[in-house]
Amino acid sequence: MPRKKAENTEKQETKEKAEKPKVEENKVQEKKPENRPLYLIDYYIKDLTIDKIIETNLEDYRKQSYAVVFHKDQKAVLSGLRSVFPKVDDALSKMQIGEQKTLKLTPEDAYGKRNKDLLKIVPFAVFKQNNIRPIVGLTIETNGAYGTIRSVSGGRVMVDFNSPYADHDIEFYFKLVKKPEGKEKIEPIIKALMPSVQIKELKYDETKKSVDLSIDKGKYNPEQVKGLEQIIQGILKPYTSVEKVTIVLS
Helix, strand or coil: HHHHHHHHHHHHHHHHHHHHHCCCCCCCCCCCCCCCCCCEEEEEEEEECCEEEECCCCCCHHHHHHEEEECCEEEEEECCCCCCCCCHHHHHCCCCCEEEEEEEEEHCCCCCCHHHHHHEECCCCCCCCCCCCCCCEEEEEEEHHHEEEEEEEECCEECCCCCCCCCCCCCEEEEEEECCCCCCHHHHHHHHHCCCCEEEEEEECCCCCCEEECCCCCCCCHHHHHHHHHHHHHHHHHCCCCCEEEEEEE
């Protein structure tokens, strides 16, 4: 009898060990990541070092300071994507609709400190090959990076890939206008990350978690559509529940 009791005890322990991981596994599977937030803001960015508005979507500030960059629409801030300075993103996560703030940012919290390693010498021949006449002050783009020509000497051109606002103190004013949800998130995200995609019509099926986009056939050909669908699906994924994107050229 003692032997039979021991066997029963061993079977019970084995059963409990086998069942325990399954319970933990189910808990992990049930946990779904939350979609990142999207914010729409009115804003201006002021360079305190030169006392000038350098970017805004507000008409009054554009007129006052002849802003370097003016956007007619509210800025879409995609949280976690560094579409604004991290301290602005963090502040937005604690704000209510209609609330406004003004942050003073050091160079480290804004456009960074100047880095001498970002000063590059480019052979004059490279510019000639691309039909570009290098002149001091000209902004050029290469491999997605923007630089300013600082000097031209003989066969060498010095290009500065530091931000023109590096080492500058910055003032960032912003007002939280809206925090879109569901379908309202889709177009602002695509517009912010893929401005060349001009959406004519957007249909969203919440049940199927799918989006149908009608875009201009003049900019894309049928061979490009599949890749474009995958790209848009990828950029929407962290912020929406969309699982399928279908594009129709029209």
